[in-house]
Amino acid sequence: MNRVYLVAAAEAEMAARVEVVKGAVAMVGQKAAVYKPLAAVSAADAAEQIKAGADAALMEKICADFLKRDFDAVDVVIVEGAAGMSALVGQKFNEKLATALDAKIFANGEDADLFCHSRLLKCEKCLAADLAEPAAERKTSQAMFRAGLLVKASKAVKRIALPEGSEPRTVQAACLAVERKIATPVLIGKKAEIEATAKSVGVTLPAGIEIIEPSAELAEKYVPTLVELRKAKGMTPELARAALADNVMLATMMLKFGEVDGLVSGAIHSTADTLRPALQIIKTAPGVKSVSSVFFMCMPGQTYIYGDCAINLNPTAEELAGIAMQCDDTAKAFGLPSRVAMLSYSTINSGKGPDADLVKAATAMVKEARPEMLVDGPLQYDAATVPSVGSLKAPNSPVAGKATVFVFPDLSAGNIGYKAVQRSAQGTISIGPMLQGLAKPVNDLSRGALVEDIVYTIALTAVQAQ
Known part of the structure; x- marks a missing residue:
């Protein structure tokens, strides 16, 4: 078509x-x-x-x-x-x-x-x-991208661990995930508390939801593996048992053992609390040096990718190149066109300074590693997005004026950039952050996440697990 x-x-x-x-x-x-x-x-x-x-x-x-x-x-x-x-x-x-x-x-x-x-x-x-x-x-519109996520997730229903099992929004999202047939939610928490939460928010727990109650007996089977994985850091059986009292760590070990296919957390945990166990236990995928994140910025008529807006504070040129390649992989995995703009205050050679030089070096690394990838930089945001500006400032660029993937130079720029667009561009919905580079899918939520935000993060995680 x-x-x-x-x-x-x-x-x-x-x-x-x-x-x-x-x-x-x-x-x-x-x-x-x-x-x-x-x-x-x-x-x-x-x-x-x-x-x-x-x-x-x-x-x-x-x-x-x-x-x-x-x-x-x-x-x-x-x-x-x-x-x-x-x-x-x-x-x-x-x-x-x-x-x-x-x-x-x-x-x-x-x-x-x-x-x-x-x-x-x-x-x-x-x-x-x-x-x-x-x-x-x-173009992939907002409606088409969001619908596509649910359709893709429903093609191979995956088990997604939700360690904040009794949190109200999480319970509601789990019910919707079953209703829409996008995942088998595995709520981790005390069954009585989860049932009480469901009653308080006016939902009935469907048969498709699984509840796993944490216990010393359940945790014990993961202790030897956790000790082995972390022995260089001084992990002992006693420390492992204490660590496994945390539901996020418990869910991460379930993911390590293949008992679930993905993990979503962050409604009441910080990004660090969600990510730390994943980095310690799941670790990065083969050949990947670091983890990064993307937001899918769903504007009414088009969906873009912004990275990294949640994880890496001040990436080196090598790390920035890695982020760009991870973003390229993500775009292709989700059926989006990939034309990657390495953002800066400078376009090509218009500005000088160490920050622009870093972006230029990162761009060169990407081009050397993936000659077939459509990437260019440094590019200012207007040169990356507006055809008339792009043709004026970077006339020979394969990306200028038509970028679909935006790699920000550091966390401040990325976080400010995505929130400015999210809050100021009418009709824009952001989905994410989605983590890139882990061996198995683990995704973080904003603590201000709405129920629908959690549903779509569950869907993203299920698609990553396929």
Whole structure:
């Protein structure tokens, strides 16, 4: 599938307009399929959700349904737009759906008057001209990325340990994970406390949730391995038993033993408390020297990757190069295009100083290690993202003006950068931090995480474990 066209037409004219698009696609020798989003959700329900401002959940539901269809054998997907809705509600539905599916809108006559943006094709001649052009790289919208996470996670359900088992948001997220079939949550904690929490937040624990109660007997089987792993640091059986009294350490040992496939913590623990046992026990993947993190910055029409915004304080050039390559791997693993911008206050040679030199050195290391990787730097943020600025400041760059992955030079810049975008760019949702470089997936939560944040982190972890 290279292109998606959304047909905006009155209900009585929809079939005829769809045939027009089919004919235009056939004229250029391509194959088309028709998708009806209102088969996944009724027009009445869709209209109510649009009116109520609940379009994000609506678009994710439609995107999930879209992803489950087999469109691999076709070149073009023709989407039937709003039908059975008032003009203004239908217009909003079509525009939201066009953004979610990265579709162009085909509309003419009075319908075209409702739309006035770059996605609009007003006539058959415009449609034919668009089909004659090479297909542009498809964008992964916020709705498509979030829906895709859940769809990917559901393909191979993994056991995800949640050591903060009686924490209210965690209990709610575990219930949703079972409901959406994205993981088997393993809540670690006292069963009575978990059940009391569930009752207090108004949820019923489904059969798909597992509860593991910590005990001295359970911990004892991990003691010899923990002692062996940490003996160089003075670990003794007594110290190991004390360490295993902490649920995060216990869950980490379960992950080490392969009894769970991933671990999510941080709702009531610091990043250090989540990460320390993982670094001590799970350790880094073969060939990886250090752990880093990424945030998936989901803007309405496109999803980007920001790294490292949570772990490495002042990375060396070698560490920064490693972060860039880990981010490249992550982009590809999650089906996102990878054009990596090594960010700085300088673009190429415009600025001088040790910080810019460090980024330049890191970029050179990446290019030497992975000649096929699309990476450039130093680049200022505007040169990395705005085509006109990129072509002016770095005319020969394969990344400038079209970066999709952003590597910040240090933790201050990264943390400030992602939070500024998260809080200031309307409609932006950040998912993360997701840890990169560990031998098995362990992910941290913000202590301010919402229930949905935890659900998507569980999904991320499940996908990493596949």
